[in-house]
Amino acid sequence: MGARTPGPRSFDAVVVAQLETQAWVAYYRREWPAFLRASVGMVADGFGMTRRDTLRGAWLVLRANQAWAPVPDNDPQRAQALMRRFYSLVVADGDLAFDPQRAAALEVGWWRAHREHQHDRNVTSDDLVDALVALYGYVYTVDAHSVHAAATSRVEAMDLSDAWVRAGCSRSDPLLSAERRALVASYSALLDAVERSRV
Numbered sequence: 001m002g003a004r005t006p007g008p009r010s011f012d013a014v015v016v017a018q019l020e021t022q023a024w025v026a027y028y029r030r031e032w033p034a035f036l037r038a039s040v041g042m043v044a045d046g047f048g049m050t051r052r053d054t055l056r057g058a059w060l061v062l063r064a065n066q067a068w069a070p071v072p073d074n075d076p077q078r079a080q081a082l083m084r085r086f087y088s089l090v091v092a093d094g095d096l097a098f099d100p101q102r103a104a105a106l107e108v109g110w111w112r113a114h115r116e117h118q119h120d121r122n123v124t125s126d127d128l129v130d131a132l133v134a135l136y137g138y139v140y141t142v143d144a145h146s147v148h149a150a151a152t153s154r155v156e157a158m159d160l161s162d163a164w165v166r167a168g169c170s171r172s173d174p175l176l177s178a179e180r181r182a183l184v185a186s187y188s189a190l191l192d193a194v195e196r197s198r199v
Contacts, residue, residue, distance in 0.1 A: 006046070023039060036062045039062055047090055049090070067079040068111055076108055097141070114128055129148065153182050
């Protein structure tokens with residue numbers, strides 16, 4: 001079997017998981033050039049856009065994350081506006097069809113759920129799974145049940161990432177390997193759900 005062609009329905013789950021691990025590490029260490037490099041790779045492999053739109057999209061993702069990052073003085077409206085522009089590129093360049101404004105709201109919605117989950121015990125992992133299921137179901141036009149496993153594994157990865165942050169954000173921490181494995185499981189499950197929806 002040949003190598004996959006990058007795109008939203010044919011990405012390489014291992015590659016995207018590795019890049020997202022790098023992006024999360026860079027985000028929490030506030031290493032923005034490294035975040036941008038990982039973002040370029042994630043956009044390129046995850047969405048298969050033109051080189052120009054890949055670079056524009058990765059820049060928008062970077063700026064959205066920078067708008068979201070400060071605690072507590074972040075700018076969710078700016079983050080969502082930037083992600084709307086990103087998702088507009090995705091729709092214009094690929095084979096996904098959705099409202100970029102709605103997708104951006106769902107994207108920032110899971111960012112919000114994750115932050116609340118980090119700081120409020122009343123916000124459960126199930127709440128975060130639900131936020132991701134809503135995003136995946138909408139963007140990829142698949143049944144919510146089919147992406148539940150993908151969302152659950154990604155939340156597992158987030159919990160490992162949060163533990164890594166609490167432990168001091170060391171690049172040598174074995175938690176990062178566990179996080180990467182959870183993300184591989186997540187993206188593999190998402191790819192399976194997307195592929196099944198086309199049958």
